[in-house]
Amino acid sequence: MEIRRQNDIIAFRVQGESPVAFHARNLEVADISEELWSEMDHASDDSLQSMLSDWNTEENPDVSTHSFGKDIRALTINVTQICNLKCTYCAAGGDGTYGSAQTKINVEKTLPQLKYFLEKLPNSGTFRISFLGGEPLLYPEGIRAIANYVKLMTAGRNITPQFSIVTNGTLLTDANIELLQEIKANISVSIDGAADENDAARPMKNGKGSTETVVAGLNKLLAKKELVGSVALHGVFTASNMNVSKAYEFYRQFPADKYEFTYSVSEQNQEASDLFVREMRLIAAMAYTSGGEAALRKIGYFDGVFNALDQQRRTENFCGAGKSLLVIDARNNVFTCPWDVGNASEKVGQGTEVSSDALEKYSRQLIEQNNCQTCWARYLCGGGCMYIHKEATGSKNRKNGQFCERMRSLAGTAILYFKKSRQTDIQEEGDYGKH
Incomplete structure (x- = not known):
């Protein structure tokens, strides 16, 4: 290009x-x-x-402009900090514990935290809970108790509760699927492709492969897909596995709502980064050739860019960390980012005590804070992921050059397919024409 x-x-x-x-x-x-x-x-x-x-x-x-307000309208809750897998690239302490194993969160301590944040909200809008682990389905009782409490506390307030979960897919039993139906959860199932790649990257703790179990549970879930919110398949790719196009071919046998492809937050390999971009371009071509815009937009990244361009909506922050989003770990500590769990220097609260001083540094827009004003992709990227920046440079607000290159390359690809999908006749406006 x-x-x-x-x-x-x-x-x-x-x-x-x-x-x-x-x-x-x-x-x-x-x-x-x-x-x-x-x-x-x-x-x-x-x-x-x-x-x-x-x-x-x-x-x-x-x-x-999509700007995150100061109301905390999204909480990520680590209902466990243990896992039944041993993923090779795990950024949560290598074993889902974040360096501090906790079998399950104390619900009795968590409900007052939820009440604290809900009471600060006006009677409108949404309140989102994302359940993480470890593996969150190791503690389904905690998920149910938290969800039921949020539904009770928002009833009659014109606040819409929304629930999502990120799961490794090995515990998609009938009982757990019924729970996900109860709360109408948006479900992201982590699987890095077919068995040869996924079993190597995401083995069970006993060393056996996890793919067969995940596929069985996923098929069971997808048979009842209309009873949950949405289902996404999510792969993480590292220098050891950049078979993005092969994973995409594997994913397409499953009628999920979205396919997500993520470059590992800890990967700093330039060759791998370049290959990831080439692979993403390849799956974009595969999707568009097979099903046009609809197929392309099943790939999460491209759907996000298309939405931004259709709505002409600028993004000034990569995510709501520290603005509209906070994280509660399995010990009821409060952080701004799921990846910061376990890092005492990033802790911003405990229980219902949240430090306004600690959150103050998150008040500025990331595009401004990260000096992205001259980047042409700034309003599609929103300043980039602070954790990825910190992993590479030591500072959340000093940019990771590899990340920026990837985002610009992927944004360019998305823009080309957006124009191809719309096929706007621009000649009436002279030598250029606008969507």
């Missing part, structure tokens, strides 16, 4: 296709003429330069 840029106008081209331009600030996508494409490289035609300048300085009144 070839890229050219003038200020906030970025143009992309792949061999054999016409160039496409993107307005970074206004989130507009357009075809551009061959002459304008050439002009972005040579800067010799005053009239074409004026056209570029005019578009660059335009302010689109339809653009909105």
Whole structure:
């Protein structure tokens, strides 16, 4: 892919296709003429330069900004800090414990925490709970008790409770699936592809492969998919396994709602990072060829970019960590990020005591805080993941160059497919036209 840029106008081209331009600030996508494409490289035609300048300085009144408020409307709860798997890349202490094993969270201590956050909310909007572990389905009773309490506390307040869970899929029993139906959970099942890759990366603690068990449970879950919120398959990819396209082929046999592909938060391998981007481009082509936009948007990353471009909605923060999102670990400590659990220096509270001073450093928008103002992908990325930045640079607000390269490359690919999907006729607007 070839890229050219003038200020906030970025143009992309792949061999054999016409160039496409993107307005970074206004989130507009357009075809551009061959002459304008050439002009972005040579800067010799005053009239074409004026056209570029005019578009660059335009302010689109339809653009909105997704900003996280100061209300805590999302809690991630580690209902356990133990796991029945021993994943090779586990960032939760290597065994799901975050370095501090805890069989199950104390529900009696957790309910006052939930009450504390719920009482601060106005009677509107949503309140989201994400259940994590370890493996959260090792403690289904805790999940049920927490969900029932949240439903009780939001009843009659015009607050919609939403529940999600990230599970390794080995405990999708009839009883646990019934629980997930009760709470209408959005379910993310972690599986890194077919057995040859997944068993190597995600073995049981006894060393045996986990894939057969996961697939059996997943099929049982998908047979009742209409009774839960949604089902996603989620793979994590490292230098030891960059078979993203093979995983995608494996995933497609399952009628899940979404397929998610994540580059490991701890991976710092440039060759692997570049390969991940190439693999993501390959699965984008596979999806689009087989089913057009609908198939492409089953891949979570591309669906997110399409939503942002359709709604012309800027993102100023990669996530709501420390703003609208907090994390409660299995000992009822409070953190801002799921990956910070177990790190005493990142703790911002305990029980119902949350430090406003500790949260103050999260009040600024990440694009500003991370000095992303000149990046053309800033409003599609939102400043990047603070944990990934810290893993690479030692600071949550000093950027990881590999991460930024991946995000720009993937954003460019998404923009090209967005334009291909819309096929907007731009000639009526002269040499460029906007979505």
